Amino acid sequence: MRTTLWGRIAYILGGLVAALALAAAVLVTMNLRGEDPLPDAADTAWRATPDQIERGRYLALAGNCAGCHTVRGGAPYAGGLGITTPFGTVYASNLTPDVQQGIGSWSAAHFWRAMHNGRSKDGRLLYPAFPYPSFTRITRADSDALYAYLRSVPAAAVPNQPHRLRFPYDTQAALAVWRALSFTPTSFVADPAQPAEWNRGAYLVEGLGHCIACHGSRNVLGATEEKRGLSGGLIATENWYAPSLTSKREASVADWEARHVVALLKNGTAPGGSVMGPMADVVYRSTQHLSDADLGAMAVYLQKLPDSTPQADASPPARRDTATMERGARIYDQRCAYCHGDAGQGASGAYPALAGSRAVNMSTPVNLIQVVRHGGFLPSTSGNPRPYGMPPFGHVLDDNDIAAVLTYVRGAWGNNAPAVTTRDTMQR
Template sequence: MRRLLILLAVLASLALLCVVAVVALNTRGEDPLPADMAAAPVTPSAAQVERGRYLALAGNCAGCHTTRGGAAYAGGVGIETPFGTVFSSNLTPDPQAGIGSWNAAHFWRAMHNGRSKDGRLLYPAFPYPNFTRVTREDSDALFAYLRSVAPAPTPNLAHQLRFPYDTQAALAVWRALSFTPGGFVADPARPAEWNRGAYLVEGLGHCIACHGTRNVLGATEEKLGLSGGLIPVENWYAPSLTSKREAGVANWDPRDIVALLKTGTSPRGSVMGPMADVVFRSTQYLDEADLQAMAVYLKELPASEAATAGGAPIRRDARVMERGGKIYDQRCAYCHGDVGQGALGAYPPLAGNRAVLMASTANLIQVVRHGGFLPATAGNPRPYGMPPFNQALDDDEVAAVLTFVRGSWGNDAPAVGAREMMRR
């Protein structure tokens, strides 16, 4: 009995230490709120509000906090995750439903520490692991702008998460393991333009939220950087920005990178899927200096190429290639050309296209099934698009035509099989 009591005491002590550690890790780097929270708010200047409007565009805040046809920044967008659905909150200055009762210190704590006004821990679907790098000055400007938008009495929706992910205790453990508040630290060895690009890409742009690899807990692997990852639930693959075989731009002219972010298309490529929405809602509105800074930063990302040995061409099933070729002639050749050459300014070439040759076939399957559309931007107001073929082609036919495209006109990428189709 004595040994049992000792064991229970040890276990209780360890449990208490774990709780203390989790609490400490969840409050690290958190500044206390001002003592006089009832002080009269400072009236922001017009310049500060305009600065906040621009920063809201840079962070694509409306993309998650505005429903289609709904009031601006009134929340209610369902963000699907492997753990359930998180609904974005109302950011308008409505005093009950929105952040009308907040002040700049509350907002800064949410951005920097991921904690709401009432002390609740926020789910990282709100990307505070990236926003923690945003400066207090920019946070205050964002808050000033959000205070200027029209109030909307749209109530916040309850998250629909499975147990135990719907508990603050589980979220506290996740944060203890996966989140450290910080700030952007400029690299003194780099020019100001590079540092500005790093600030935008790593902070407000939260590019790693899509272009990063996630662990089993759903946290981005910061050490792997922008090395690509499958966007949870959506089944789009955000390609690696550090690989020349995927979406790396190290050998691009900066003007082409700027054009891609500004218009959605450039001589070197175009955007579809979730990135089209980012260009449509966010990057097309950024000024040339910021787009140039992002281009400089992205060009200098460390390469992550894995050494590959040359070998014989991949062997393919002749019957699948024949079937895929027939489908291509009937459905695809009119736009993409008899030999995958495409049409300049309209339809992308498929021969030698790295989006076609990537190891991940997720995006190809999505585009053939559901279509793919460039964003309509000021620089490209009437873009061409890819129609969906889900109603015309079954899974075997989609796999066959993609296998044909990945193995023709000099392309030599692996076939698309039933396993890939089941995953998407």
């Protein structure tokens, strides 16, 4: 009897061990799919040319690498910036040629492995806060140029800070599961049905530009939902919403003139809108430095994105509390009308119109709340060196005031967006 019982237990345990071994094998296989062989420990034959270094400098701007890998007042590309995620904080690494802390001991093949496969020099899996799910699309030649440029910047012995992630997200096992479900190394493949300019724009937007990192939605595991494309997403830890680039109700530029799309990316402002929040930093650090040819290519690509605009409905004006609207109107008259006009008409070239504004009428009010509370500032660019900005009002308006004035703005002058509640403002 005992022998039979122990035999059954051994059989069950053996089955569990076999199942775990099979699962581990599948997990390893899925994490290795599409990967190149391990690079050599050294790449002594590789030498950078001046043209390659300059090309890498340009590509680093296109990818806004300094935006994450340089802290304010710190050495360029020395890392240390904390990137807050729903799972904890990931710290950007040192990319300078320091041998101990940076990539001074890395070969070009090691760097390509990180960009294309999301693995560090020692084989560790990298966290996708480093957007290798997008960078995997860049060419080996561009990866080598980036490597050449980063090896040319001054070395800085700034220690890499350990990530601060909650268990189990701080384990390589959890990251392996994420990668198995969410990442496969790939390459950019030009669409032969599209012109070269469109393909160049696709390469920049989908690859180095990693636009989907903000303008895409994410699943419960934090992976970008590639099939939904640039359909908009909440940057949860920053409390900003990156609007959909496929919906004409949000930030689609399909019906803009191409030159105005270029102006927005180059100057931060255009007749159809302007950039604030995280996008202002992207324009300041990255897109304003790109060539007109590349900006034009990005414009062509963005204008041809599939349209996801919801069907227009004939819904009646949203119901609004009369007292809230009256309170909001008083606040608007006291705080906003001087710049934005009594009828929300704004002032051309200075203060944006609020009447009919897509930013005002979006279903989510999160960006409006941020702007009213913390101010709205365009980037200073060569084409717009002294931009107008909106001062913060969070020190003079409480949550109820902000909800009231935004409810008024979203329901006045023909606008018909949902009212803003105090609960909305308290969550931001």
